[in-house]
Amino acid sequence: MNNDPSPADVSLDEQLVAYLDGELDPHDSRRIEELLASDPEVRRRLQSLEQTWNLLDELDTAPVGEMFTQTTLEMTTASARENVERDQAEASKRRRRRRLTIVACTLAAALIGFFAVAMLAPDPNRQLLEDLPVLENLDEYRQIEGMEFLHLLHTSGLFSAENADRPDGDASGSEGSISRRRQYVESLGPSAKARLLRRQERFAGLPLDQQQRLRQLHEQLQRDPEADALRTVISRYGEWLEGLSSSGRAELADLQPADRVQWVKKRLQAERMREGGRRPGGKDMKAIMKWANKYATRHEASFLATLPEKQRKRLAEMSPSMRHRMVFGQMWQRWRSAGFTKPPLATDEDLLQLRTTLSPSLRKRLEALPPDQQWGLVARWLREGMRHPWGPRGMHGPLPKADDARLAEFFETGLTGAQRDRLLGLPGEQMQRELQRLFLLRAKPFGPPRHSSGRPKPGTRPVAPKNR
Amino acid sequence: MGVCVVIVSESSARRYALDPDVRLMLEVRGDSAAAFEELVARYQGRLVTVLRHLVGSREQAEDLAQEVFLRVYRSRKSYKPGSKFSTWLFTIANNAALNALRDRSRRREVTLPSRDSGPMGARPLDHILQASSGQMPARRLAKTETREIVRISLESLNERQRMAVLLSKFEGMSYAEIAETMEISPQAVKSLLSRARENLREVLQPYFEHGANPNLDRHDDHE
Numbered sequence: 001m002n003n004d005p006s007p008a009d010v011s012l013d014e015q016l017v018a019y020l021d022g023e024l025d026p027h028d029s030r031r032i033e034e035l036l037a038s039d040p041e042v043r044r045r046l047q048s049l050e051q052t053w054n055l056l057d058e059l060d061t062a063p064v065g066e067m068f069t070q071t072t073l074e075m076t077t078a079s080a081r082e083n084v085e086r087d088q089a090e091a092s093k094r095r096r097r098r099r100l101t102i103v104a105c106t107l108a109a110a111l112i113g114f115f116a117v118a119m120l121a122p123d124p125n126r127q128l129l130e131d132l133p134v135l136e137n138l139d140e141y142r143q144i145e146g147m148e149f150l151h152l153l154h155t156s157g158l159f160s161a162e163n164a165d166r167p168d169g170d171a172s173g174s175e176g177s178i179s180r181r182r183q184y185v186e187s188l189g190p191s192a193k194a195r196l197l198r199r200q201e202r203f204a205g206l207p208l209d210q211q212q213r214l215r216q217l218h219e220q221l222q223r224d225p226e227a228d229a230l231r232t233v234i235s236r237y238g239e240w241l242e243g244l245s246s247s248g249r250a251e252l253a254d255l256q257p258a259d260r261v262q263w264v265k266k267r268l269q270a271e272r273m274r275e276g277g278r279r280p281g282g283k284d285m286k287a288i289m290k291w292a293n294k295y296a297t298r299h300e301a302s303f304l305a306t307l308p309e310k311q312r313k314r315l316a317e318m319s320p321s322m323r324h325r326m327v328f329g330q331m332w333q334r335w336r337s338a339g340f341t342k343p344p345l346a347t348d349e350d351l352l353q354l355r356t357t358l359s360p361s362l363r364k365r366l367e368a369l370p371p372d373q374q375w376g377l378v379a380r381w382l383r384e385g386m387r388h389p390w391g392p393r394g395m396h397g398p399l400p401k402a403d404d405a406r407l408a409e410f411f412e413t414g415l416t417g418a419q420r421d422r423l424l425g426l427p428g429e430q431m432q433r434e435l436q437r438l439f440l441l442r443a444k445p446f447g448p449p450r451h452s453s454g455r456p457k458p459g460t461r462p463v464a465p466k467n468r
Numbered sequence: 469m470g471v472c473v474v475i476v477s478e479s480s481a482r483r484y485a486l487d488p489d490v491r492l493m494l495e496v497r498g499d500s501a502a503a504f505e506e507l508v509a510r511y512q513g514r515l516v517t518v519l520r521h522l523v524g525s526r527e528q529a530e531d532l533a534q535e536v537f538l539r540v541y542r543s544r545k546s547y548k549p550g551s552k553f554s555t556w557l558f559t560i561a562n563n564a565a566l567n568a569l570r571d572r573s574r575r576r577e578v579t580l581p582s583r584d585s586g587p588m589g590a591r592p593l594d595h596i597l598q599a600s601s602g603q604m605p606a607r608r609l610a611k612t613e614t615r616e617i618v619r620i621s622l623e624s625l626n627e628r629q630r631m632a633v634l635l636s637k638f639e640g641m642s643y644a645e646i647a648e649t650m651e652i653s654p655q656a657v658k659s660l661l662s663r664a665r666e667n668l669r670e671v672l673q674p675y676f677e678h679g680a681n682p683n684l685d686r687h688d689d690h691e
Contacts (some may be wrong), residue, residue: 014662021636023643023658052669056637058618062517062526064533072508072534076541077501083542 016046020053128200129181134218135199140238141214147221149257150230156261158268159236240268242282280362280381287357288378289385294353296328299345303331306344311424314431322408326424329412332382333420340379341372354378407432410439489553497544504544508537511554515561518634521622522565532568536561551648554639558649562631569627621671629664632657 018024019032035042134141144150153159176184188196203211221227241249248267255263280288304312304327315323335343343350351374355363366374411420415438423431423438489510495503515536520529539560547556622630628650635641635649643661647654 013666014658017662017665018643018658021643021661048669048673049665052672053637053665055614055618055672056622056633056668058615059521059622059637060615061638062513062520062529064512064516064530068512068516068530068534069505069508072512072537073501073505075534076504076538079538079542 012042013045013049016042016049020046020050125182126178128196129178129185131200131203131215132181132185133222134214135196135203137218137234138199138203138214140234141217143238143241144217144234145257146213146217147224149260150221150233152257152261153237153264154226154230154233156265158261158265159233159240236281237264239282240264280384281359284359284362285381285385288354288381291354291357292328292382292385295343295346295350296324296331298350299331300324300327302345303327311421314424314426325408326411329408329420330424332412333417335379337417340376342375343379346375351375351378407435407439411435414439487549487552490549493540493544493547493553493556494549496541497547499544504541507540507553511557512537514554514639515557518558518638519561519565521619521634521638522627522630523568524623528568532561532564536564539564552645555641555645555648558635558639558641559651562650565631566627617672621668624671625664625667629660629667632660633664633668636661 015024015028015032019029024032036046128135185193185196203214206214221230224230252260252263300323304315307315307330315326318326331344338344351371355366358366366377369377411423415423419438423434426434489507492503492507492510496507512533515533516526516529519532519536520526523529523532536557540557550556622633625633631650632646635646641649643654643657646657646661650657652660
C-alpha cells in the first residue's frame, strides 16, 4: 500500500467519493465541481476512483437454487414447530404448577375445613355408617321404584331365588350396629374403601327426596318377611338391566310398575327364545370378556411368532393397546376359520380358568357339553359379548380416543380375513387410513342400537356410527 | 446477538408501510407462511451475494443467509415497520456475518482461506498479475482474471469497509441506510467508504493503468 494520505487528502477523497455517490448537498457539490474545473490532478483522482468503483461490477452475483429456498423454508417450519412444542411444554409446566398450587390450597382448605367441621359439626363418618347398607346396594336399589314393583317382580318369578345361581343375600358386614359397621369398613381394602367413597359421593349428589326414598326402601326391605328372596330379585334384576340397551332402559323407566313387569317378561322371553335361554347374565358376560382379554394377552407373544415377518413388523409399530386389539382380531379370525373348535394356542388350562370364573349354573351348562363343543359355546358367548356395550371396549380397557376404539372393533369384526391381511401388510399410517376408509364405506355400527334379527331393517341405509 | 427492533413514530410507520416488502413482513408477523416464502424468494439471491463477498465462502454465505431468514421469522412478532425492509434484513445479516467472522478468527482460521475456488483458485493478487495466461484462451482469461482481481481487491478491505462497499454497490443503499444497517453514523459511513475506495484504487490502479487487459496485453507482446 502507499504511504498514509494526509488529512487534507482524506478530506478531499471523502468529498470526491461522496460527490460520486450523490451524497453531497448542492453547496458542496458546486464547490467540488469548481475544484474539478480548475485542478486537473483532482479530476484525475476522481476519474481513478470512479474507474475503480466501476470495476466492482465485475464481481459475480450468487443466484441460489430451489433447494436453498426449500431448505430455508423447511428449517423455518421446523423451528416454528420447535417453538410451539416448547411453548406447549412451558404452558404445561405452568399449568402443572398452577394445579399443584390449587391442590395445595385445596388441601389446606380441606384440612382447615376438616378441623372446623370436626369441632362444630357431627361426625360425617357416622352418616356414612348409617347409610352403609344403602350405599352397598346403591345401584340395585336405584332400579327399584318401590316395594310394590319389587313384589310384582318377585311374584312374576322372572328373577326368583329358584333360578338364582348363588345366594345373593346381603352377607356383608354392612348391616348391624354402627360399631359393627365401623369395624367392617375399617377391614375393607383401599380399593373397596375408595369404591365406597365414590358411592357415597354419588348418593350425596342425589336429590334429598331420592336419598330418603332409598333409605326408606332399605328399611322396608329389612322388615319384609321375604327380605332374602327380594334381595336376590334385586340383584338379578340389576344384572339383567346392565345388559339392556340405553333405549330399552329409557322405555322401561316410562312404564307403570305392573306394565314394567310385563315389559320385562316379554323381553326376557324374546331373549330366551333368541338365545335358546342360554345367554349368560351381565356378570357372567363380563367375566367371559375379561377371560378373553387374559387369554389374548397370555398368548400374544406366541401368536405373533406365528405371523409372517412383515405383519409382525407392522404390529410392532402400533401402540400396545392397538396391537393387542389387532392380535385379538387375528386370533378370533383364525378361531373362526377353524370352525370355533379350539382357539389358537388355547390349552386346557385356559378353559379351566374360564370355568372357574363362571357362575355355577353357567359352568354346569358348559361342562355338560363335550370338550370340543365347549369351545363353540364360549365362542358364541364371546360373539354376543362383543355386540354388547361392554364388548371389546370393556374387554380391552379404555382407549385414548373413541375413534380408535371404533376402528379397532371394526378391524376385529367388520373385515374379512383377506382384507385384514392386506391391511396388516401396509405401512402403519397407510393402514390406519385404509382402515378408516373401509370403515366409512361400510359404515357398520357396532353394539346397540341392534335389531332383533341382528341385521339392519330392510330398506334402511346403514349410517356411520357416531362417537359413543 | 439480538435483532434490532426500532421504535418508530406513526408517520414513519405509515411511510414505510408503503414498502411492499414491509407489507409482506407485516403479513409474516400475522403468521402468513406464503408471505414469508415470498420474502425469501425475493431476497435470497441478494443476501447470499452480499454475504458471499463478505465471508468469502459460498457455503458459509448460504448457511448465514438461512440463519438470517430464521432470525427474521423468529422475530416476526416484534417487527415494527421502522425502516425499509431491506435495511432491517441487512442489519440482521451484518450482525450474523460479523459474528461468524469473529468466531472464525477466534478459531485461528486463515482470514479468507475458504472462498470458492474459481478457475483461478485462491491465489494472491500479485501472483495473478504475474501469472502467464498462455494456457487459457485469451478472452476467457481476461474476464475471469478481471473478476478474480476485483474479488481479491475487495477481500483486501477490512470487514466493515467491505460491508459498506457491498451495501452501496449491490444494494444501492444511501449513506443513511448503510449507517442504519451497520449501526454507525452517516459520517462514519462516509469516511469508511472513502477509505475503502481509496484502498481499492490503490490495489487496482496498476491493473487499469495498463488498459483493460494488462496481463493479456503483456502476454500478447511476448508472443
